[in-house]
Amino acid sequence: MAVERYNPKESEPKWRTVWEERKLFETRNDDTRPSYYVLEMFPYPSGRIHMGHVRNYAMGDVVARYKRAKGFSVLHPMGWDAFGLPAENAAKQKNVHPREWTYANIATMRGQLKSMGLSLDWSRELATCDPSYYRHQQKMFLDFLKAGLVDRKTAKVNWDPVDETVLANEQVIDGRGWRSGALVEIRELTQWFFKITEYGQELNDALDGLTRWPDKVRLMQKNWIGRSEGLLVRFALESNAAKQDEVEVYTTRPDTLFGARFVAVAPDHPIAKAIAANNPELQAFIEECKRTGTAQENIDKAEKLGFDTGLRAVHPLDPNWTLPVYVANFILMEYGTGAIFGCPAHDQRDLDFVNKYGLGNTPVVAPEGTDPAGFVITDTAYDGDGRMINSRFLDGMTIAEAKEEVARRLESETRGNRPVGQRKVNFRLRDWGVSRQRYWGCPIPVIHCSDCGTIPVPDADLPVELPDDVSFDKPGNPLDHHPSWKYVDCPQCGKPARRETDTMDTFVDSSWYFARFTDPWRTESPTDRKAVDRFLPVDQYIGGVEHAILHLLYSRFFTRAMKKTGHAGLDEPFAGLFTQGMVVHETYRGADGGWVEPGDVRIEVSGNERKGFHVETGAPIEIGAIEKMSKSKKNVVDPDDIIASYGADTARWFMLSDSPPDRDVIWTDEGVQGAARFVQRLWRLVAEIAERTGGKAGKPAEIGEAALALRKASHRALDAVGADIERLGFNRCVAHVYTLTNAIGKALDAAAEKPELDADIAFALLEAAAIVTQLVAPMMPHLAEECWQALGQAGLVGEASWPQAEASLLKDDSITLPVQLNGKKRAEVTVPADADTMAVEAVVRASEAVQRALEGRAIRKIIVVPGRIVNVVV
């Protein structure tokens, strides 16, 4: 009874057509069943999908198909994060319009994704570069503006003078633009900002409620938001040389005020600027600071440098005590007030600084129990816990008590009608600058009028569409260069005015696409509240950790802003988040040191050693480190090739097996081949069962031992796989499927001799085949349909509901317990499953093996862990 090999090339397209014809994965908004929203981070249409996509989308699809089988109305959409710089680079390099390039890529990648057999609702597909999408984004921008969530202010940016554009921090390498190689300048530009800082506290606090997010991501966001509690303290200045009579500092350590040795301000602090106006030396110093300011790697090595302004600041707790005021290179204008007081004994940076300039230090906190007289700080600042010393009225207090005491005193003291000290919660988080001087992005819908100022584009004129006829010949923003686009009449006074030519950061596009998916057809507004309320929050969001901070934080802010402006009704967009690991591969190098593609390498194995040779030349190849797949290292495997030779199911199965989903998975040829072998093996077993049972086997009254064992294996696997999908433990699911498959194989072998199957075995085999088919269906959907059909099951496995494990088959009548002697396993006893502790103890005492192991020693105690283990203590 030879079974034909399963041919994915034929079967996979066939089933996809069936699914599509039956609209199996389209989700109706008026479905009344409970909803479940599975979303994978949508891709940037770079040209082709890569293995990382395959892994990401395979995982999401398992959840989607499983939840569908569990009776949920599953929303599982797909779209394109389609604005961005690569399209403009392509335009420059290949002379193709960004739109054409983008849509061609989308077409290619859509085809690739479809070949994976994902259960996506393609009727909801969207691209962020489409006016039907970004018009709503513009509408929301204006609504946010009206709601006071948008700001226009000057900010420091990395400016590439050659490309005439703003660069993100990560696009500045060693102080130079990554494309032009030009030295990047820090410029002050007027930019649009979303006021994310207004939600700093909330975004911070709400993290605690995101219990289905990885701790790691929550922590990263906490650190990024960087909430700190401190005190604003006003130091009076002795002279008016800086054209102001005080300097305000921010500190989280007001307790150390008596350890102060200096005050320092940022190079771009108003005081620094004022003094520099008449002081060329200081001016030169400030210039130097600016230069080292951007290159982040230098910060490590950079020495703490300061410039004494000659000003003296009066200590807020002692009018007779003054401190020097420095301009220092390590003070950031952007954080706090751009000014600090330095307490060298308890801050390493301040200590480095005073040691350089000979300002000395006074320890004011000593560890509990230390002799204050002997507590001296030289090279290492003490930032630990302790009690106050050398601090007058604070002496003996704890740090917390001292902070409170100083805050209280300075709060109640006033100078010029304002308190000298003021408690302040500070955040590291800054407002989100969204202005980009680029073409391929969502236009910011405002008009600048010399008379009326900045005027929103009226709703009726939305969308502000990108012009098609642009050229990328000149550096800078093509929108700005366009001959006519920016010239419009002011919507308010009718006089000639100009459009804003900045476009929005592409992170804005991805900050609400998950909401748009709930009703992507809607034209009159960004969202339909009924649909948003039905589907949001996303129940399971899956993507890479690289978006742990920006994308996820922006989306959290945007959802709150949408709530405030009535476009959504909730705060947190993603109830469950999962960050999957990367797909990595060995790297290969030839004798010349050049990278070699995996396809050109033949690996020979002898024992535990592996050696590489070039396929054509036979030259030895060095097997290098396992790294993230990247074109530059040539260790990329193209999903198209894999799907073409093995089928989508094999690729999906391999991506889900072996490694835990949150860890990196190593792509190996052997692994794929193993997956491909399993596809055939499963098909063979199922087809054979189908043939031998004829797809029909009723439940007989008597179930023999062998049949019962197989039934138990089936139902246990069913139970375990369901639980593991819920936990996203796909590698464990795969293992359970293998275990069940082995059991089926054994049972089939045992029955091979018999010309006619016993009724109970036939029943158990058919049941096992149906169950294993359903178990693999979320992971290998095409193969599962083929098996389902072969077994004569009704309909499609893609619409079948998830089977229920029979509770009675998950339990055993009797169980074998390991027996330990002082923690080491020495024997086993078999007891009835419901035996109580006393009964188990009796069996253990009576056990021959236990007696032998005791060697005559007396039992002191017997610990019985019901159903698990027995430990005999002697």
Add this chain to the structure above:
RNA sequence: GCGGACGUGGCGAAACUGGUAGACGCACGAGACUUAAAAUCUUGCACUUUCGGGUAUGCGGGUUCGACUCCCGCCGUCCGCACCA
């Protein structure tokens, strides 16, 4: 520097709230089928042993009847942030 995660056979890993360490897969060895190969099937596979057992979850301690799991101290790898006052 600060914060976090991880460390288990030749390899990827499993072990649920502390309860038989190594499930499952890959690789490898032996065998069957075959003229032969592929495919398939059977079987072995942590180390060690005087075949009773002994030793093993990065290293060293601790808590416990019992530790891969909890605590303390090291070592190593990876990731995030980085002069944030």
